[in-house]
Amino acid sequence: MAHQNDEKLKPGTWKEMGLTDEEFQKIVDILGREPNFVELGIFSVMWSEHCSYKTSRPVLNLFPTEGEHILQGPGENAGIVDIGDGQAVAFKMESHNHPSAIEPYQGAATGVGGILRDVFTMGARPIAVLNSLRFGSLESARTRYLFGGVVSGISGYGNCIGVPTVGGEVFFAPSYEENPLVNAMCVGLIDHQDIKKGVASGVGNPVMVVGARTGRDGIHGATFASEELSEESADKRPAVQVGDPFMEKLLLEACLEVIKSGCVVGIQDMGAAGLTSSSCEMASRAGTGIEMDLALVPRREKGMTPYELMLSESQERMLVVVKEGTEDTVKEIFTKWDLEAVVVGQVTDDGMLRLTEGEQVVAEMPAQALTDEAPVYQRPYSEPEYLSEARELSLVNVPQPDDNEKVLMDLLAAPNIASKEWVYRQYDHMVGTNTVVRPGSDGSVLRVKGTKKGIALSTDCNARYCYLNPYEGGKIAVAEAARNLVCSGAKPLAITNCLNFGNPEKPGVMWQFRQAVQGMSEACRQLNTPVTGGNVSFYNETRGTAVYPTPTVGMVGLIEDLDKRCTQDFKDAGDIILMVGETKVELGGSEYLSVVHGMEAKGTPPELDLELEQQVQQSVLEAIQKGLVKSAHDCSEGGLAVALAECCISGGIGAEIYSIESIRGDALLFSESQSRIAITTSENNVAELINYLTAAGVPFTRLGTVGGSNLKISLLDAGCATGRPRTVINLPVSEMENRWREAIACLMK
Amino acid sequence: MKFGVVVFPGSNCDADCFHAVQAATNEPVEYIWHKTDNLEGFDCIILPGGFSYGDYLRVGAIARFSPVMDAVINFAKGGGLVLGICNGFQVLLEAGLLPGAMRRNDNLQFICEDTFLKVENNGTPFTALCQENQVLKVPVAHGDGNYYCGEETLKELQQNNQVVFRYSDSTGEVTPKTNPNGSIDSIAGICNKEGNVLGMMPHPERCAEELLGNADGEIMFKSILATWQRRVR
Amino acid sequence: MYQAKIYITLRKSVLDPQGSAVTKSLHAMGYDNVNDVRVGRYLVVDVDTTDKEAAEKQVQDMCNKLLANPVIEDYTFELAEV
Amino acid sequence: MYQAKIYITLRKSVLDPQGSAVTKSLHAMGYDNVNDVRVGRYLVVDVDTTDKEAAEKQVQDMCNKLLANPVIEDYTFELAEV
Numbered sequence A: 001m002a003h004q005n006d007e008k009l010k011p012g013t014w015k016e017m018g019l020t021d022e023e024f025q026k027i028v029d030i031l032g033r034e035p036n037f038v039e040l041g042i043f044s045v046m047w048s049e050h051c052s053y054k055t056s057r058p059v060l061n062l063f064p065t066e067g068e069h070i071l072q073g074p075g076e077n078a079g080i081v082d083i084g085d086g087q088a089v090a091f092k093m094e095s096h097n098h099p100s101a102i103e104p105y106q107g108a109a110t111g112v113g114g115i116l117r118d119v120f121t122m123g124a125r126p127i128a129v130l131n132s133l134r135f136g137s138l139e140s141a142r143t144r145y146l147f148g149g150v151v152s153g154i155s156g157y158g159n160c161i162g163v164p165t166v167g168g169e170v171f172f173a174p175s176y177e178e179n180p181l182v183n184a185m186c187v188g189l190i191d192h193q194d195i196k197k198g199v200a201s202g203v204g205n206p207v208m209v210v211g212a213r214t215g216r217d218g219i220h221g222a223t224f225a226s227e228e229l230s231e232e233s234a235d236k237r238p239a240v241q242v243g244d245p246f247m248e249k250l251l252l253e254a255c256l257e258v259i260k261s262g263c264v265v266g267i268q269d270m271g272a273a274g275l276t277s278s279s280c281e282m283a284s285r286a287g288t289g290i291e292m293d294l295a296l297v298p299r300r301e302k303g304m305t306p307y308e309l310m311l312s313e314s315q316e317r318m319l320v321v322v323k324e325g326t327e328d329t330v331k332e333i334f335t336k337w338d339l340e341a342v343v344v345g346q347v348t349d350d351g352m353l354r355l356t357e358g359e360q361v362v363a364e365m366p367a368q369a370l371t372d373e374a375p376v377y378q379r380p381y382s383e384p385e386y387l388s389e390a391r392e393l394s395l396v397n398v399p400q401p402d403d404n405e406k407v408l409m410d411l412l413a414a415p416n417i418a419s420k421e422w423v424y425r426q427y428d429h430m431v432g433t434n435t436v437v438r439p440g441s442d443g444s445v446l447r448v449k450g451t452k453k454g455i456a457l458s459t460d461c462n463a464r465y466c467y468l469n470p471y472e473g474g475k476i477a478v479a480e481a482a483r484n485l486v487c488s489g490a491k492p493l494a495i496t497n498c499l500n501f502g503n504p505e506k507p508g509v510m511w512q513f514r515q516a517v518q519g520m521s522e523a524c525r526q527l528n529t530p531v532t533g534g535n536v537s538f539y540n541e542t543r544g545t546a547v548y549p550t551p552t553v554g555m556v557g558l559i560e561d562l563d564k565r566c567t568q569d570f571k572d573a574g575d576i577i578l579m580v581g582e583t584k585v586e587l588g589g590s591e592y593l594s595v596v597h598g599m600e601a602k603g604t605p606p607e608l609d610l611e612l613e614q615q616v617q618q619s620v621l622e623a624i625q626k627g628l629v630k631s632a633h634d635c636s637e638g639g640l641a642v643a644l645a646e647c648c649i650s651g652g653i654g655a656e657i658y659s660i661e662s663i664r665g666d667a668l669l670f671s672e673s674q675s676r677i678a679i680t681t682s683e684n685n686v687a688e689l690i691n692y693l694t695a696a697g698v699p700f701t702r703l704g705t706v707g708g709s710n711l712k713i714s715l716l717d718a719g720c721a722t723g724r725p726r727t728v729i730n731l732p733v734s735e736m737e738n739r740w741r742e743a744i745a746c747l748m749k
Numbered sequence B: 001m002k003f004g005v006v007v008f009p010g011s012n013c014d015a016d017c018f019h020a021v022q023a024a025t026n027e028p029v030e031y032i033w034h035k036t037d038n039l040e041g042f043d044c045i046i047l048p049g050g051f052s053y054g055d056y057l058r059v060g061a062i063a064r065f066s067p068v069m070d071a072v073i074n075f076a077k078g079g080g081l082v083l084g085i086c087n088g089f090q091v092l093l094e095a096g097l098l099p100g101a102m103r104r105n106d107n108l109q110f111i112c113e114d115t116f117l118k119v120e121n122n123g124t125p126f127t128a129l130c131q132e133n134q135v136l137k138v139p140v141a142h143g144d145g146n147y148y149c150g151e152e153t154l155k156e157l158q159q160n161n162q163v164v165f166r167y168s169d170s171t172g173e174v175t176p177k178t179n180p181n182g183s184i185d186s187i188a189g190i191c192n193k194e195g196n197v198l199g200m201m202p203h204p205e206r207c208a209e210e211l212l213g214n215a216d217g218e219i220m221f222k223s224i225l226a227t228w229q230r231r232v233r
Numbered sequence C, D: 001m002y003q004a005k006i007y008i009t010l011r012k013s014v015l016d017p018q019g020s021a022v023t024k025s026l027h028a029m030g031y032d033n034v035n036d037v038r039v040g041r042y043l044v045v046d047v048d049t050t051d052k053e054a055a056e057k058q059v060q061d062m063c064n065k066l067l068a069n070p071v072i073e074d075y076t077f078e079l080a081e082v
């Protein structure tokens, strides 16, 4: 084979590709020569922040990644946790922030497509998708456009594939005005013996490209000063990829069928950096090499260069290594699904990624160097300056409202608290007929057909808290996700995450990142929910200012017996309401301060005592499993009053609450203290429940009774518990429901 | 009795229908690949929901040209029972087995939520076990469920009792507010003149088990079985 | 080779949800002088033949069978040699 | 009054899943001589003005702002007095 006779690189080419002089020198050292243009392009994407995690890796090492249930930790396309009976759940979360800011529909759609592939490439059948979204204020027309486009993109892709979108979160704050966040999570079900990995083992085994043809989509860096990339070709390269969910549905079915057939050695989807990352990662994991003839790669357009073929991010493609001799069986399965499957190369024993075009070698470099020898940076960090001012808050200057009913109604209509029905009504959340608890409750629950088991899912992150204290905020994101699962009767098993931050070259952002990861790690350790994978998205900035640090947590939990599941809605008149946990004056970073007092992200956020959190979660879960709990709802944004209103609305029934005014009234109602769960129990069981909670040593209070058509909250003076209660809220549930249900739809009209 | 569930490329409620039929009737069910042209041995054919061929061009348009559809048309003409759900309904319209056409929902959004259906005709094989004017709670999940037909066709549908379901409230009252998608005359499901072909946008297979919080849809599959048993006897 | 440009629209008598939505949006944006927007499909199809009449016949066929739905849609097309 | 006929298509190198599906389907129906079908949108908008230049400017504006998606689509239009 002849090597391509490459012209010498123009000086500075590597800079335009995003590599530093030192990084370029390192490449020269590795190769023992200057790379050619194709090789340089491949190094530049593999060593980009996105693929190499060169900034975040040292910090991510803090995460606990092992545990008794973990079958696959970070490093593969998705993590896997055991759920017993030889079954397991594969799951992963990923961001598609920047594409969604440019083209919300396609950006979000291809985000869903990518995360689905990460899961079915492991051999798992996707059973649910979730999403975590952040936008600017809904007052702005641009936000409405982005929000509407993202939701319909998720719906357009997910619905077509036939995987239900069962939950997620949406949060609005000015900080995301120009840089929305779109994080998608996919969850799949798999039998242990079907687990497949992205490995290219077995020298001589054929390497196949399957699925969509390769086009000039999403090849980044439009300004390369090279002969191969003229201005004209830049024009041909769209910055945005268009998703083809129909193709993906066929690919999903064909891949699962081919994996079942036993022909597959290793399989990986082509995500960021397409053919490049899939091939060198598969070789590197197996300690082998891969040789591919790029002339054989099916393409959408004529005249594509090796550079374009290797860096294209066309969607709906997979790289598969199959057992030698099974090529025809594999092709047959793909043909059945009207898909192309083409042998483009083979596994070699020399550890090289070697690319040819016919007889000519166009690139040749050690696969392991691309994946494992990427530079690692310990970037400087320091506490950012905004903090001291943002944390300053003197409650003396926050007047207590006269009209708590108005406050509650305003909170219920605030987009961050209002019903997200406008969103999930557009998602097919029932296809698959497994959705036992639909979106609208704390966690969503899916049954596992043929068993009594259920899988509970939640995504969470309060980024205001993270902005004010990333360490506490990180802890709270994990704890809240777990609490949501516990409220549905599930034992939390493990998390995935998506860490959305600003520019890590700024020491303040790097500090936020480290603090958040430390907080999350600590919570994961305490709650025994290891990290199985995730994704880092840096450079999320609005007008040069970082978005709120937003480390989104996606958590998976297990319900052993679906008969013992729990939901948040109040059930029957006469049921007794208790609150487990304690309410403190913790108004910093609250929705109440933002909505009622116009103080967005001010003060110190609530503190989280991890031991108390664990105690609360464990005792509530056990009480649910003992059958002592009829409903459970965690108190989050908007505090106790909003939580109770939500229980009333979803149950279609009122409640009467008495509480001792031991702290200032607005805090009692709207403080966002952590580790609190509102539960109900029947009159018959109340004594047993109280005994149980007392024995467990968790703080709790008896709040009142379910019944009537109003939510009525009365406060008693702390000094004389015998005094006359002062009714501060007395609102018809139907009125609250209307405001809450219609708020987002009204804003989107 | 033997049920068949057709699988087009892009069908995604095929497994759900399979599961629901089995759970509701305990009768044998088989998948039918879209390239098949032989339906021998089947007593009821279900065209399931989903996005056949991505619903590109026009919902149901491309699927209508699958080899299996000629067989389905013959099967229907011979009096065989054919149930089209959601995308299956759209395919039946494109295939001309039922009159009319589908437009985008009038709010232009995909809608996934529970609806109430008033049973307007309990004389069909698919509704035989329903009470007169019974109300069923059945979810919809579609972006193109806005049924349309010309005035004359509508008159015919009404006169021949071919409107089988209308969107209503939980008491059976049909008002503009209970119409989720803009369908003409609040139509949620229609049958052909002979009554052996039914198309409906809502998904009975999604509410055929108590665990899912709603088993109202079961009655349709049981009705099919009961009709078949009566016919055979 | 002939290239057909095919225009497919909903019949006048059929309410067009997309068209109404676009009209409303345009009004909301201040374009008060627009009315009755109709949204249809536009297809470009290359037909490999040298016979114009055959091309015409074929495009008509394809429209009637697949590309348009005669229950609610009308179509027109233009042919040009390319 | 002017009537604008607006043709919106995906940019040349942007994937057109609809077009591919239609092409395949036409092949399956026996129309082997068609190739590379592209599917776009077709809008008819009436603009109430007597000034052609103003109409032109307005249609262009409306396309850029709302009707077409400049990130992935191109548009052209024709104006006719009606």
Ligand SMILES: Nc1ncnc2c1ncn2[C@@H]1O[C@H](COP(=O)(O)OP(=O)(O)O)[C@@H](O)[C@H]1O
Pocket (backbone or CB within 6 Å): A131, A132, A133, A165, A166, A167, A168, A169, A170, A416, A417, A420, A423, A424, A438, A439, A440, A441, A442, A443, A444, A459, A460, A484, A634, A636, A637
């Ligand atoms: N983007 C979304 N997609 C789907 N479901 C959502 C989305 N946002 C919120 N939901 C659903 O709405 C309900 C309320 O969400 P949220 O207020 O974040 O709950 P919690 O405070 O209990 O975490 C949940 O069931 C959630 O799954």
Ligand SMILES: [Mg+2]
Pocket (backbone or CB within 6 Å): A169, A460, A636, A637
């Ligand atoms: Mg929340």
